[in-house]
Amino acid sequence: MKTALVTGITGQDGSYLAEFLLKKGYTVHGIKRRASLFNTDRIDHLYQDPHVENRKLILHYGDMTDSMNLPRIIQEVQPDEIYNLAAMSHVHVSFETPEYVANADGTGTLRILEAVRLLNLVEKTKIYQASTSELYGKVQEIPQRETTPFYPRSPYAVAKMYAYWITVNYREAYNMFACNGILFNHESPVRGETFVTRKITRAASKIALGLQDKLFLGNLDAKRDWGHAKDYVKMMWMILQAPEPEDWVIATGKTTTVRDFVRMAFACAGIELEFKAVGVDEKGIVASCSNPLYQIPIGTEVVAVDPRYFRPTEVDLLLGDPTKAEQKLGWKREFELQDLVNEMMESDLKLMTKDVYLKDGGYKTMSYYE
Numbered sequence: 001m002k003t004a005l006v007t008g009i010t011g012q013d014g015s016y017l018a019e020f021l022l023k024k025g026y027t028v029h030g031i032k033r034r035a036s037l038f039n040t041d042r043i044d045h046l047y048q049d050p051h052v053e054n055r056k057l058i059l060h061y062g063d064m065t066d067s068m069n070l071p072r073i074i075q076e077v078q079p080d081e082i083y084n085l086a087a088m089s090h091v092h093v094s095f096e097t098p099e100y101v102a103n104a105d106g107t108g109t110l111r112i113l114e115a116v117r118l119l120n121l122v123e124k125t126k127i128y129q130a131s132t133s134e135l136y137g138k139v140q141e142i143p144q145r146e147t148t149p150f151y152p153r154s155p156y157a158v159a160k161m162y163a164y165w166i167t168v169n170y171r172e173a174y175n176m177f178a179c180n181g182i183l184f185n186h187e188s189p190v191r192g193e194t195f196v197t198r199k200i201t202r203a204a205s206k207i208a209l210g211l212q213d214k215l216f217l218g219n220l221d222a223k224r225d226w227g228h229a230k231d232y233v234k235m236m237w238m239i240l241q242a243p244e245p246e247d248w249v250i251a252t253g254k255t256t257t258v259r260d261f262v263r264m265a266f267a268c269a270g271i272e273l274e275f276k277a278v279g280v281d282e283k284g285i286v287a288s289c290s291n292p293l294y295q296i297p298i299g300t301e302v303v304a305v306d307p308r309y310f311r312p313t314e315v316d317l318l319l320g321d322p323t324k325a326e327q328k329l330g331w332k333r334e335f336e337l338q339d340l341v342n343e344m345m346e347s348d349l350k351l352m353t354k355d356v357y358l359k360d361g362g363y364k365t366m367s368y369y370e
């Protein structure tokens with residue numbers, strides 16, 4: 001059976017991909033960072049005790065900025081497939097840490113490619129690079145497809161642009177099976193809490209339970225092509241099983257504003273919202289409430305804009321065209337946006353309900369944990 005190495009295994013996509021590959025019979029090696037607290041929550045259900053023989057999931061400490069440990073791990077693992085998912089993936093945070101992002105997301109990709117080349121693994125090892133719709137940035141063409149010109153709008157996107165082209169270059173220069181998946185936004189119940197969808201579903205759940213008063217957001221007009229992470233990790237694998245190494249757009253072909261995502265999330269908890277005023281004064285007001293968990297008076301302001309969440313340069317509109325992946329690889333999505341919102345809300349309502357029990361039982365003071 002095949003062996004895969006997954007960088008970023010502790011992240012949203014890494015956890016779904018590891019689960020997917022293990023089901024396919026792969027031995028999965030993952031790189032995790034040392035942290036002062038446990039950071040393996042998302043893969044704890046897959047964890048196998050190191051004392052068990054023939055383990056299928058093996059974790060290695062490592063870091064994308066460490067040019068010594070990456071070749072050592074690759075040499076030890078001799079992977080058939082590398083999925084390079086590790087990255088500082090938060091666009092807004094990348095404005096605060098631009099050099100680090102260039103190192104981890106940009107040069108980090110080079111470190112992987114160069115290690116495979118120097119270790120003479122070019123014939124054996126296929127490489128998937130986690131590229132992104134953020135490469136399209138300022139709108140050049142709608143919908144965005146493999147041939148659409150790039151115009152990155154953040155240090156994150158610029159670093160990912162280097163990673164994209166160095167992957168193409170290694171493919172062309174050294175005949176590597178190295179591919180870019182240009183993935184549009186994809187979410188899930190284990191999405192990081194500071195990305196907008198999860199921030200919204202967590203807050204809508206807390207507000208529905210009476211644990212929080214208001215949700216502060218930035219640009220409500222931004223439009224994103226949101227899919228489900230489960231559909232997208234399957235495509236990562238399909239890309240490496242294709243006959244030739246190529247670059248692929250993975251998207252749903254539909255776009256939605258942040259404002260409409262907010263409406264959909266609150267509606268799942270029986271709270272209908274109406275948005276009033278424009279720009280920074282815009283507010284989401286409760287228009288009707290059939291929420292069975294906590295009664296919120298009509299007219300209560302539960303969403304407000306806070307300019308601190310605006311980005312120095314924004315990506316206004318993402319809408320991808322997945323035709324190539326659908327036609328050439330037979331990729332089919334299972335989830336619609338409404339399914340995704342339902343699943344995220346169901347999961348966060350369950351999580352927050354636990355908080356209510358802990359709080360009511362005197363085990364938890366919300367302010368301490370928030």
Ligand code: NDP
Nearest residue numbers: 008010011012013063064085086087089130132183185186
């Ligand atoms: P997450 O932020 O959830 O996960 C990122 C992973 O990378 C985590 O495991 C994180 O470790 C790890 N990581 C971060 N920095 C380093 C480093 N210096 N060395 C080693 N590991 C590191 O991202 P997603 O799972 O959502 O995304 C996976 C990849 O796909 C990323 O490269 C992202 O940029 C890209 N992408 C994501 C899209 C999306 O919509 N989700 C769309 C397009 C591309 P830790 O857990 O310790 O923080």
Ligand code: GDR
Nearest residue numbers: 089091132133134184185194195196197217218219222309
């Ligand atoms: P994005 O995702 O930047 O598209 O990058 P994010 O969820 O952070 O933002 C989406 C849009 O929502 C707007 N927004 C807010 N965003 C956040 N995080 N917090 C807010 O309060 C808020 N209010 C409005 C943003 O301005 C933006 O327009 C994600 C990441 O997963 C990247 O790693 C990946 O490459 C791209 O998706 C494709």
